[in-house]
Structures are given as C-alpha cells and as structure tokens.
Amino acid sequence: MEIRELQWFTALAEHEHVTITAERLNISQPTLSRAIRRLERRVGVPLFDRHQNRLRLNKYGEVFRAHALRAISEVSGAEQRITALIDPDTGTVALGFLHSYGTWLVPDLLAGYRRLAPGTTFELRGDAADAVVDDVRNSRLDLGLTSPRPAGDDVEWTPLRDEALCLLVPPGHRLARRRRVRTAELADEAFVALEPVFGLRQITDRLCAAAGFVPRVVLESTELSTLRALVAAGLGVAVAPLTGSPSGPGDHAVAVPLDDPQARRTVGVVTLAGGPRAPVVARFYDYVRSRAHAPHV
The missing domain is CATH 1.10.10.10 (Winged helix-like DNA-binding domain superfamily/Winged helix DNA-binding domain)
Incomplete structure (x- = not known):
C-alpha cells in the first residue's frame, strides 16, 4: 500500500x-x-x-x-x-557532552554559533563519556564532546584542545600551599573519584598507574560538583580539571597544579565515522572543529 x-x-x-x-x-x-x-x-x-x-x-x-x-x-x-x-539554518542538533563541559565549553560554543545560525536549535544532554559515545554510535546523539579518545573505528574523534588537570585537596591539607605536586606523591592519599565509566576517572587511574600505584578510592561520585564538595569536606583528594576549580585556601577545595606532562585531558568532538550527513549537523560540526586550539573554545 x-x-x-x-x-x-x-x-x-x-x-x-x-x-x-x-x-x-x-x-x-x-x-x-x-x-x-x-x-x-x-x-x-x-x-x-x-x-x-x-x-x-x-x-x-x-x-x-x-x-x-x-x-x-x-x-x-x-x-x-x-x-x-x-535545514542547515533552522534544524536541530542533538549534542551530548561531559557534565563538566556544560559550565564552559558548551555555552562558549553555542553562544558563538548562535551568532552565525540563530535559527538552529539544540537538544543538550550531559552524561558520562562512555554514555555519550554510545549514544552517538546508536544515533541518539548527532555529536558528542568527550574525553578521552573513544576506541573503535565506527566513530571519528577530532581533538579540540587540551585541558589541564590539577589535584584538589581540602583546606589545610599538607599539599594545599604547594605550587605543584607530583602524582607519585599521592600514593598514600585517600581519593574521591568519579565512577569508572567517566573519562576523568579513566585518566586518573592511568596517571596513578604511570606513577607506580593504584589509587585508594574511598568514595565515588557521578558529578564534579559533588567531587569538589567531598574534597572540601576533608574526605579525600581528587584529580579534576583546572578549569573552574578554586585555587586558594578557604571553605572550598584547593586546586594544586600537577607536575606531570600527562596531567591533562584532550577535549574532542565525536561523530559517526564518515562525519554527519544532515546539513544542520555538518555545519555545526565544521564550526566546532574550526574552533580547535582556540584560547576559549
């Protein structure tokens, strides 16, 4: 029929x-x-x-x-x-991202793009790295902003910029007034961390493994804001993005730069292999990649 x-x-x-x-x-x-x-x-x-x-x-x-x-x-x-x-001017883009990117990367990208294509709308979804990549693979999302680079040749991932990582410690901690700290100095510390499905947790585990120890994780969370609050409460230390992390003593966790060349996470945009087919998605994808390595993406 x-x-x-x-x-x-x-x-x-x-x-x-x-x-x-x-x-x-x-x-x-x-x-x-x-x-x-x-x-x-x-x-x-x-x-x-x-x-x-x-x-x-x-x-x-x-x-x-x-x-x-x-x-x-x-x-x-x-x-x-x-x-x-x-429609490349008035269509909709389904965009996934790590929760922490929702406070700086996503607003910066969308603000810049809306000046070019004000009629484009976005469906936004914050999630863990594995979940974002899985949703891209299953076409529930058009694009994802994630870290680290996902495995597999069914998706393509374009690096955009490196984001420095730091150590978060409670106020008054023995390392709180240090200018820098080496990962190897943390072997005896109690860690609070994101759950293993999160990219930041995977990077933390790799940093510690490279320094010769397995982190003693005493608490796990699903949000960076909770992670920072747990550290501020004196429940452990954590590896976190330097972006948005407090830097001085007080009521908040203290951010101390890590003296480790691998203490960074590379922000990238992921889509299905071959790139997006819908014109509205392809246009935004090209814009995001054009902002690679910009001081403020």
Missing part, C-alpha cells in the same frame, strides 16, 4: 467520480481504477458502492477514509519535521 494510493482514494471519496478525480490528479482513469481495486483487495471488502458511472462511499469506505486521512497527515507531518531537522 503506497501513500499516493491513499491520496488517490481520499480524492475519489471526495468527488465520487472516476473521470473527474483522474483529471484532477493528472492520471489516467485505468490507473486510478486499478489502484482502488488493489486497496479493496487488500482490505477484503468494496470501499464504494457502484451506480453506473457514479461511486458512493460505503460504510467500509468511511472507516477506511478516516484512517487514510490520519495516515496521510502523519506522513506529511513527519516530512515537515525531517525538513526542519536537516
């Missing part, structure tokens, strides 16, 4: 005359008649009562017309929505 046959049927139901309807549809009478007979064979009953050259919609036809009109309306609505989604 084709949508055009439903459209022909509803037109015939309105005019109840094959010749007039065929002329208005710009098709031949035999083509229209065959299409109606196919519909009737499919539903198993006549949809019209025939009276010489005239047709009269019967009770089965009335039922079928009501559903045909809804089907045509749904398809038309879907076409309009898809057109809006792919």
